[in-house]
Amino acid sequence: MARINDNYLKLSAGYLFPEIGRRVRSFQQAHPEARIIRLGIGDVVLPLPASICDAMSAAVDELRTEAGFRGYGPEQGYDFLRSAIAEHDFASRGVAVDVDEIFVSDGSKCDSGNVQELFACDARVAIPDPVYPVYLDTNVMAGRSGSAGGDGRYAGIVYLPCTAQSGFLPSPPRERVDLVYLCFPNNPTGAVARRDDLARWVAYAHEYDAVLLFDAAYEAFITESDIPHSIYELDGARDVALEFRSYSKTAGFTGTRCAYMVVPRAVTGVATDGSRVDLHRLWTRRHTTKFNGVSYPVQRAAAASYSPQGQIEVRANIDYYMRNAALIRQSLATLGLEVHGGINAPYVWVRTPEGLGSWEFFDALLTRAHVVGTPGAGFGSCGEGYFRLSAFGRRENVEEALERIRRAFG
Ligand code: MLT
Numbered sequence: 001m002a003r004i005n006d007n008y009l010k011l012s013a014g015y016l017f018p019e020i021g022r023r024v025r026s027f028q029q030a031h032p033e034a035r036i037i038r039l040g041i042g043d044v045v046l047p048l049p050a051s052i053c054d055a056m057s058a059a060v061d062e063l064r065t066e067a068g069f070r071g072y073g074p075e076q077g078y079d080f081l082r083s084a085i086a087e088h089d090f091a092s093r094g095v096a097v098d099v100d101e102i103f104v105s106d107g108s109k110c111d112s113g114n115v116q117e118l119f120a121c122d123a124r125v126a127i128p129d130p131v132y133p134v135y136l137d138t139n140v141m142a143g144r145s146g147s148a149g150g151d152g153r154y155a156g157i158v159y160l161p162c163t164a165q166s167g168f169l170p171s172p173p174r175e176r177v178d179l180v181y182l183c184f185p186n187n188p189t190g191a192v193a194r195r196d197d198l199a200r201w202v203a204y205a206h207e208y209d210a211v212l213l214f215d216a217a218y219e220a221f222i223t224e225s226d227i228p229h230s231i232y233e234l235d236g237a238r239d240v241a242l243e244f245r246s247y248s249k250t251a252g253f254t255g256t257r258c259a260y261m262v263v264p265r266a267v268t269g270v271a272t273d274g275s276r277v278d279l280h281r282l283w284t285r286r287h288t289t290k291f292n293g294v295s296y297p298v299q300r301a302a303a304a305s306y307s308p309q310g311q312i313e314v315r316a317n318i319d320y321y322m323r324n325a326a327l328i329r330q331s332l333a334t335l336g337l338e339v340h341g342g343i344n345a346p347y348v349w350v351r352t353p354e355g356l357g358s359w360e361f362f363d364a365l366l367t368r369a370h371v372v373g374t375p376g377a378g379f380g381s382c383g384e385g386y387f388r389l390s391a392f393g394r395r396e397n398v399e400e401a402l403e404r405i406r407r408a409f410g
Helices: 016-030 050-063 079-093 108-118 133-141 195-208 279-290 296-304 308-334 358-369 395-409
Strands: 102-105 125-129 158-161 179-183 211-215 241-246 259-262 268-270 276-278 339-341 347-351 386-390
Touching: 016 358, 050 296, 050 308, 079 102, 079 296, 102 108, 102 279, 108 133, 108 211, 108 241, 108 259, 108 279, 125 133, 179 195, 195 211, 268 279, 276 279, 308 339, 308 347, 308 395, 358 386, 358 395
Parallel strands: 125 158, 125 179, 179 211, 211 241
Antiparallel strands: 102 259, 241 259, 268 276, 339 347, 347 386
């Protein structure tokens, strides 16, 4: 008899985005004439930059040749990409990250979901609310929670409420936790953490011997100059934090797949016998056992995003999306809606109008405007009464969606 992992049965619903997809498909079947505009899942729409495609094609051409063919690559990533990351993403901001502390992967969803494997089953986990669902669901799957209550919250998880009053920033809990997930710029609220905010978390981690799991997948969308792009810009963070980065939104790789995780050698956890073990050793063991590396052409493509031409093209795409974010913000604010985010992040977080709940507004928006967004409640109970609009859309679609919203709700 193959017993299953009962923890999966605790998961309250399907994963958020497939659930949205299911509802949209069913609406489309019932209304085949409706031209639906999707501003729900944060998926890029602009083509890959030319210099990135050229690098990928050139890598494929190499693979056609006897001399250029490659089989398995290093699981942690090729040196050319890891060196480019260390130089462009960290050294350029005055941050020292060693090349061998960088683990190239196929996505931050995978990295932020898999990292919990390094920690004990009874590790105490703190999770912001609202939150990117992967952090929570993967800990539930691993058995670090009890069952969900009526509000969808799982027993045993320490929730960190992020409300309008706190600028959607989580505060360090008054109790001890072992792991803290943080995401800045934030998905879903678009909030950003300033140096002081991050310094409090680094201090907390030192005081309670906790590990910070810092998701910086949206750092490239920061527009204000005084906001840290990496947790390692804070003194002491290298001892207590792991960081996730992704090319998905930055360089248009949601379908191409490439990301990386930084595991500084100084970050440790404690074994049952009380000895300290560095997480770098454990992650190396995990990564090399369960992963065979990102394909060579994709790593060449990711590296091309750091070339001078790649930087220009990548920046142009980010600016395009951030212009969408500004349009969404302005247009909804003109309707009198309470609008957050969208300045340093590609997500706009809106208070739902007419006293509607998040899912009610989802249905109303779909039915009345044929526009898809993401209900805030799907990110946690503190997201109830909010709605997320993604700036990853074609300009003409964003403009049309905003015009339809104005007609439906103005
Ligand atoms: C989102 O819409 O929240 C993201 O696209 C999901 C992801 O990056 O996995």
